[in-house]
Amino acid sequence: xxxxxxxxxxxxxxxxxxxxxxxxxxxxxxxxxxxxxxxxxxxxxxxxxxxxxxxxxxxxxxxxxxxxxxxxxxxxxxxxxxxxxxxxxxxxxxxxxxxxxxxxxxxxxxxxxxxxxxxxxxxxxxxxxxxxxxxxxxxxxxxxxxxxxxxxxxxxxxxxxxxxxxxxxxxxxxxxxxxxxxxxxxxxxxxxxxxxxxxxxxxxxxxxxxxxxxxxxxxxxxxxxxxxxxxxxxxxxxxxxxxxxxxxxxxxxxxxxxxxxxxxxxxxxxxxxxxxxxxxxxxxxxxxxxxxxxxxxxxxxxxxxxxxxxxxxxxxxxxxxxxxxxxxxxxxxxxxxxxxxxxxxxxxxxxxxxxxxxxxxxxxxxxxxxxxxxxxxxxxxxxxxxxxxxx
Numbered sequence: 001x002x003x004x005x006x007x008x009x010x011x012x013x014x015x016x017x018x019x020x021x022x023x024x025x026x027x028x029x030x031x032x033x034x035x036x037x038x039x040x041x042x043x044x045x046x047x048x049x050x051x052x053x054x055x056x057x058x059x060x061x062x063x064x065x066x067x068x069x070x071x072x073x074x075x076x077x078x079x080x081x082x083x084x085x086x087x088x089x090x091x092x093x094x095x096x097x098x099x100x101x102x103x104x105x106x107x108x109x110x111x112x113x114x115x116x117x118x119x120x121x122x123x124x125x126x127x128x129x130x131x132x133x134x135x136x137x138x139x140x141x142x143x144x145x146x147x148x149x150x151x152x153x154x155x156x157x158x159x160x161x162x163x164x165x166x167x168x169x170x171x172x173x174x175x176x177x178x179x180x181x182x183x184x185x186x187x188x189x190x191x192x193x194x195x196x197x198x199x200x201x202x203x204x205x206x207x208x209x210x211x212x213x214x215x216x217x218x219x220x221x222x223x224x225x226x227x228x229x230x231x232x233x234x235x236x237x238x239x240x241x242x243x244x245x246x247x248x249x250x251x252x253x254x255x256x257x258x259x260x261x262x263x264x265x266x267x268x269x270x271x272x273x274x275x276x277x278x279x280x281x282x283x284x285x286x287x288x289x290x291x292x293x294x295x296x297x298x299x300x301x302x303x304x305x306x307x308x309x310x311x312x313x314x315x316x317x318x319x320x321x322x323x324x325x326x327x328x329x330x331x332x333x334x335x336x337x338x339x340x341x342x343x344x345x346x347x348x349x350x351x352x353x354x355x356x357x358x359x360x361x362x363x364x365x366x367x368x369x370x371x372x373x374x375x376x377x378x379x380x381x382x383x384x385x386x387x388x389x390x391x
Contacts, residue, residue, distance in 0.1 A: 003272060004389070005100045005238040006227030008107070009038025009220035010347045015184045015335045017117045018214040023052075023059045024071055027113040030216035030340075031072045034109065038220035039230075042073035045220070046105045050081045051092035051112035053338035057127035058116055068111060085131035085375030086288065088112065089217070089342025090243075090382030096221045097241040097384075106223050112343030113216035124212055128338070132377045133249055145209065145289070147250030147377060149201035152291040154255055156203065159306035163203050167194035168312040169290045170207045173326055176319070177333020179360035184213045184335035208290035213335025217343035219350070234354040238346075240269035240385035250377035255295075255305070261381040262299025262372055269370075270301075273385040277301030280385075281366040282324040282352045284345035286374045288336045296372050297325060300383075324363040327352070342382060345371035353388045 011033025013026050021029075027050070035042060050065035061067065069079035084091040089112030096110040116124050129138040132147070155161060171191055177183045189197075189207055197206040227233060242265035247257045270276055277300060285296035294308030302323055303311065311317030317325035328334055328348045331341060349369035351357045366388075373382040 002274065003097070003101050003239055004224040005097045006222040006224055007219055007236045007238060007350050008040065008222045008227055008233070009034040009036070010218070010350050011037055012182060012217040012344055012347050013215050014182050015213045015215040015337060019117065021214070023055055023061060023064065023113060023115040024067055026115060026214060026216035027068045027111055028071045030113065030218040031068065031109060031111050034218035034220045040107060040220060044107050045074040045077050045109045047077055047099055047108040048074055048079040049092040049095045049108065049110050050079065051089040051339040051343060052081055053083055053085065053088050053114060053131065054127045058114070058119060058124065074109065084380045086286070086336065086338055087342060087373045087375030087380030087382045088339040089344065090371065090373035090384065091342065093219065093342060093346055093384060094241045094243050094382065096219070097238050100221050100223055106226060108221050109218060110221060110343060111216065111218040112340035114337040114339040115214045116212040116337065117214050121212070131375065137250055142250055145201040145204060148289040148291060149204045150250070151253065151258060152203055155291060158255060161309055164191055164195065165309055165313065166290060167191045169293050169309060170194045170332060172312040172318060173287065173330045173332040174207070176327050176361055177329025179358060180329045180333065181358055183329045183333040184211050185333045204289055204291070208332070210288040210331040210336040213337045215335070215337035215340045215344065217340050217347045219343065219346055234388070235390050236350050236353045236386060236388050238384055239387045240272035240383070242266070242269040242272065242383045244381040246378045246381060248377060248379050253378045257378050258295045259299050259305060261374055261378050262296055262383065265381045265383045266300050266372070269383040269385050273387065275368060275385065279368050280323055280370050282327060282349065282363040282369045284328060284348050284371045285325055285330070286372055287326065287330045287332055290332060292374065293326065293330065300370065300372055319361070319363055327357065327361045327363060342371070342373040345373055346384060349386050353386055
């Protein structure tokens with residue numbers, strides 16, 4: 001089955017601590033930007049999919065999709081909130097694509113939003129922990145940082161990789177994050193500075209961990225004919241959407257589990273889009289912790305198992321390398337606004353294919369992009385492929 005869902009408009013807020021803005025404010029800002037970019041009136045949006053993970057805990061609000069529908073003025077369109085741990089924004093995008101591909105709707109909006117910084121860090125961390133096994137693992141002391149640190153340790157032992165080797169991933173992300181006006185952390189760093197940054201969960205250091213951030217991102221999607229009828233607009237389409245679930249426990253999560261979380265849905269996505277891993281120009285790969293980038297690179301088929309870390313060191317995953325991986329600075333620099341992350345990855349890839357990414361981040365002549373979002377201990381894998389298809 002070939003799928004072409006038009007990306008009519010995109011919008012995003014800066015990623016940073018935004019005490020002066022509410023969750024509603026962020027969602028409205030991103031949604032309005034996307035509608036303005038798409039040239040559509042709110043009345044043309046027929047369905048709204050909102051990705052949001054923790055509004056009940058973070059913001060003392062629920063039914064966030066209905067709130068967004070009212071304040072964006074898309075009433076009486078249907079509005080539904082989606083939640084799938086850190087894969088939430090990508091899951092909302094999947095539902096938007098399915099809605100258009102089914103023929104049921106002409107134009108829909110996908111909106112990811114999260115406001116994490118109204119609470120103390122320790123409170124925020126406990127809300128994030130509910131995306132994994134909070135009954136057995138979290139109360140036994142296994143958090144996302146410590147669970148991912150175990151994965152990093154397994155990876156280093158299995159493949160003979162050093163902490164210095166892995167530090168190059170953060171160096172690359174920070175090089176581009178420093179150039180991203182929307183990123184939460186905007187500074188370059190060296191391998192030595194990564195190594196000297198405080199330990200969060202051994203072997204993961206502070207510069208290998210993403211910040212909690214406040215942000216929203218939105219996309220207006222449409223049927224192919226609607227975008228084709230506007231040839232002066234960038235002809236960027238989502239040509240594959242593929243979701244997978246995975247393991248629920250961090251303690252027993254293996255390197256094979258981590259590989260398959262992306263490998264299985266990516267295999268289906270490549271088939272759906274009629275492309276291979278070799279065709280991809282630019283990728284946004286989930287990396288709330290640095291180790292997740294090489295794992296993602298391997299799962300997507302850009303490197304063999306145990307070798308995904310090499311590209312950041314040898315240049316092949318830098319902007320002018322074989323494939324540009326996370327030219328946005330990734331989650332390590334943008335931050336990880338849970339429900340918005342998958343949507344932000346999509347917006348960043350669309351900018352790349354339009355040729356409108358910020359200076360110093362644009363992959364030359366990018367035509368095919370991929371976003372890979374994961375979530376939970378390893379319980380969600382979400383892959384989208386995007387193509388510029390002129391004529």
